[in-house]
Amino acid sequence: MDRLEKALEKSRQQRAMFVPDFASRSMPTGAGAVSSTVPSDINPELVDEDQMERSRIVSFRTRSSEADVYRQLRTKVLHIMNASGYRTLAITSPNYGDGKTTVALNLGISIALDLKQTVLLVDLDLRKPNLHQYLGVEPQAGLTDYLLKDTPIQDCLMRPPFERVNILPAGKALDNSSELLGSPKMISLAEELKSRYPDRFVIYDMPPVLTQDDPIAFLPQIEAVLVVVRDGVTKTDDLKRCLKTLSGANVIGTVLNNCW
Numbered sequence: 393m394d395r396l397e398k399a400l401e402k403s404r405q406q407r408a409m410f411v412p413d414f415a416s417r418s419m420p421t422g423a424g425a426v427s428s429t430v431p432s433d434i435n436p437e438l439v440d441e442d443q444m445e446r447s448r449i450v451s452f453r454t455r456s457s458e459a460d461v462y463r464q465l466r467t468k469v470l471h472i473m474n475a476s477g478y479r480t481l482a483i484t485s486p487n488y489g490d491g492k493t494t495v496a497l498n499l500g501i502s503i504a505l506d507l508k509q510t511v512l513l514v515d516l517d518l519r520k521p522n523l524h525q526y527l528g529v530e531p532q533a534g535l536t537d538y539l540l541k542d543t544p545i546q547d548c549l550m551r552p553p554f555e556r557v558n559i560l561p562a563g564k565a566l567d568n569s570s571e572l573l574g575s576p577k578m579i580s581l582a583e584e585l586k587s588r589y590p591d592r593f594v595i596y597d598m599p600p601v602l603t604q605d606d607p608i609a610f611l612p613q614i615e616a617v618l619v620v621v622r623d624g625v626t627k628t629d630d631l632k633r634c635l636k637t638l639s640g641a642n643v644i645g646t647v648l649n650n651c652w
Contacts, residue, residue, distance in 0.1 A: 443528030462502040465499055465502070465647065466502040466506070469645075470506070480594045482607070482610075482616070483596065483620060484599070484618075484620070485620040487600045487626070488520075488603060496595055499595065509556065510556040510557070510592045511558070516598050518565065518566045518573070519599065521534070529552070531548075532547075533547055569604070611638075617641045618646075619645075
């Protein structure tokens with residue numbers, strides 16, 4: 393943590409959030425059988441419990457110190473978001489490997505456990521889509537199918553077996569992703585996703601800021617940004633460059649991942 397202290401100072405003035413590494417913790421059985429109220433037009437996906445364990449998806453657990461960390465993160469994020477009326481949150485990082493997708497999934501599930509909220513998790517990493525892999529499921533269609541093939545958006549949605557959570561996977565990987573994210577069709581969809589349901593939070597799992605220009609292309613559609621950095625991995629200079637790139641965005645905090 394000392395290595396990142398100076399670079400995190402600006403973010404700490406807003407919010408500093410910390411998530412430990414849970415790689416060695418066990419998962420209770422039955423995770424794939426969590427009850428859910430499923431819309432008639434979206435079938436629930438059976439998640440792979442072993443894959444969730446490897447991916448450190450823990451926030452659905454009860455009486456769990458690991459899940460409690462994400463509940464604390466949820467409380468901080470909801471306080472900021474609700475105070476300003478924000479409904480859309482992008483989660484990004486300086487580079488791949490910092491833990492942004494793990495945080496996005498755990499935070500989304502934790503927010504959905506709040507009985508007042510529903511959550512839509514969107515995989516916006518169109519060049520390297522992998523959010524669905526963290527749950528061990530394989531989508532039949534995704535965002536790129538909607539954008540390029542006019543596949544109805546309801547046919548692109550996935551429902552994991554958790555209450556009040558939907559997932560919009562990215563679909564097949566693309567190279568011209570920034571052009572698609574800045575297209576009128578994507579802008580219209582982003583507005584629709586935000587405004588359709590008053591109790592919905594939309595969480596975008598964005599690509600890392602320093603690896604491609606996709607986050608910059610889509611930032612005008614985002615109300616708030618959370619930056620994930622990995623203790624002992626993220627370089628101070630990379631974090632500084634990331635925050636400088638996001639200087640025009642509403643960065644509400646930084647998550648220091650793997651800090652235990």
